[in-house]
Amino acid sequence: MSDRIYTAGLVVIxxxxxxxxxxxxxxxxxxxxxxVQGxxxxxxxxxxDVLDRIVAAVNALRAENDYLFTTGGIGPTHDDITVDAVAAALGVPVVIHPEARAVLERYYAGRGGLNEGRLRMARVPDGAELIPNRMSGAPGIKIGNIHMMAGVPHIAAQMLDSLTGTLEGGAPLLSETVGGYIPESxxxxxxxxxxxxHENCQIGSYPFFREGKVGANFVIRSTDPDALQSCVHTLCEGLGELGFDFTPGGI
Amino acid sequence: MSDRIYTAGLVVIxxxxxxxxxxxxxxxxxxxxxxVQGxxxxxxxxxxDVLDRIVAAVNALRAENDYLFTTGGIGPTHDDITVDAVAAALGVPVVIHPEARAVLERYYAGRGGLNEGRLRMARVPDGAELIPNRMSGAPGIKIGNIHMMAGVPHIAAQMLDSLTGTLEGGAPLLSETVGGYIPESxxxxxxxxxxxxHENCQIGSYPFFREGKVGANFVIRSTDPDALQSCVHTLCEGLGELGFDFTPGGI
Known part of the structure; x- marks a missing residue:
């Protein structure tokens, strides 16, 4: 944990x-x-699902950020080309990862065995490690600062869970919400x-229409807990002075 | 309507x-x-909500596509800077649009009148037209091939509705779905x-887990209705030969 801000890019394929x-x-x-990882x-x-388009996005976002995540395109079918695209972006060959192959062999042992499509899920860019996935056998893939995850959300969730606490991050961004039937205008x-x-704080305003009434939630964000509290306090005072009712935590 | 493929980019702010x-x-x-617009x-x-980041995305995607859409950042608060970013991307000044101002004056007449924040929603890049919004007064904005819409989804929906049929498009992409409890692997x-x-067709495979069983929907897409039907027919025959039950329309 440090004061530096760590950033990530995400490519959804x-x-x-x-x-x-x-x-x-x-x-x-x-x-x-x-x-939560800071x-x-x-x-x-x-x-x-077009190789050149994935390569371009991967290269742009991995260069600009500490981490890159991808979701989608790591399954068994012909339109699953994320591994090929990341390998192309990194200039490395695609190889069969022996541990991924073993994982898939075990997983499919009682389900008809490995076939061409299933073996596709053991392909990785050369030099990659696996991200475990308890859910469906096929692992996620980590190479350098790139993390390739499944597109199916609950499988991606498992892979994120496996990565929890393993990435170096800065101080987590804290937030407090204050909301009310307050027209943001x-x-x-x-x-x-x-x-x-409050220079270390940022306020986002998120309007809504609910039960025929306009309102907004105001989200105050900061990595500094004291600055955050001070900013929330000043905002609530100001809302009160303007005669608005508001709810800490948002509505 | 033509054979050419029309594309759009979207910047979500x-x-x-x-x-x-x-x-x-x-x-x-x-x-x-x-x-539906082809x-x-x-x-x-x-x-x-960072000016340079919005400008970069707008410029990249408007150059590569026939149309660019943006959602978000056109409200009354300090963090709403989409208009400024698009004006900067186009190299034009920001001006108050008289019709937008009149719309907002009417809308807020019984709601406390125009103020600094509300007037912000009449700001447009110089040369822009308005996209009507029956919902909340504040209009969307169209300039050249760029369409700026609200971030609140049901207001964005109103603005899209206003644009229906006004943009030149090609033949709409048709699709058919076939699904079943079929492991895609x-x-x-x-x-x-x-x-x-089937060279004018494309097949996407979308796996799911439901009631403890794996399955997938296969979506066949084409702009050519005959090619589409032929591809669906061949796929269904193939699934039948492999002994799988499937449901036209997907499950």
Missing amino acids: GDEILSGRTHDRNIAQVASWLQ IRLAEVRVVP EVAVLLREVEQA | GDEILSGRTHDRNIAQVASWLQ IRLAEVRVVP EVAVLLREVEQA
Whole structure:
């Protein structure tokens, strides 16, 4: 843990997300997990199952960030090309990982055995390690600062769980939420002034419509717990002075 | 409508998505809407509320695609900087749009009137048109091939609705789904062979775990209805020959 800010990029791979057929759930899941590791998600790119497009996104985001995560495209079918793309990005060959092969052999022993498609899931960029997955045999893959995870959200969750605490991060970003049936357009000046008065804090404003009424949650973020509390206190005072009811924790 | 493929990029703007606090719903919504317009979503980037990062994503994706959409960052608060970023990307000043101002004046007439924050929502890059929004007064903004929409999903939906049929697109991408409790690792070879035999078609394989059983939906996509039907037919025959039950339409 240090004062430096650690960042990660995420590449979400899959035509199914870009067609609207599948609603992505990995962005939020990876983002929340990274926060707890003290790592900030700096950018996400969603790209199709096209080699060059994956390579370009992987190379852009791994260069700009401490860590890169990918989700999707590590299954057994012809459209699963994430391993090939990451190997191409790194300029290394694709090899069969002996431990991944052994894991898959055990997993499929009572399920018809290994075949061409299943063996595809033992392919890794040369030099990679495995990320264990208790759920479905096929492991995730880690090479350098790149972590390749499944696209199926609950399998990706297992892989994240295996990685918990293994990555070097900075101080986790803390946050407090204050919410109310407060039109954000009536407190825009207050929010800006409070944020400016607390330089290590950032205030996000997230409006909603609920039961026919407008409201907003204000999320105050900082890595410094004292600055955070002071900022929350000033904001609540300001909301009170403007005559608004608000709920600590958000609504 | 033509044979050419039209593409769009999407920039999702907001720290709340990158922190995991808010689950994005605009990617799937914009993707589905684009499909119906005959436009393919080619890439999504999720970036924070940081001017330079928004400018870079906007410039990259508008150059590569026929259309660019943005969601988020057009509200009344200090962290809403999408208009500034798009203006900077285009090298034009930010101005108050008289029609947007008039819309907001009418909308807020019985709600306390215009103030500094609310007037912020009338700011547009010079030369922009408005995208109507029946929901909350504040309009979306269109300039050149760029369409700026709200981050709140049901307001973004209203803006998309206003744009329906106004963008030039190609033949819409058609799709058929076939699903079953079929382990995709047992049909990987079949899927690849069927796809290779139908050059205008593409097959995506989307595994799931449900009620303790593995299965997959296979989505066949093409802009050519005859090629699509032929591909679906060949795939279903192949699945039958391997002894699998399947459900047209997917499960």
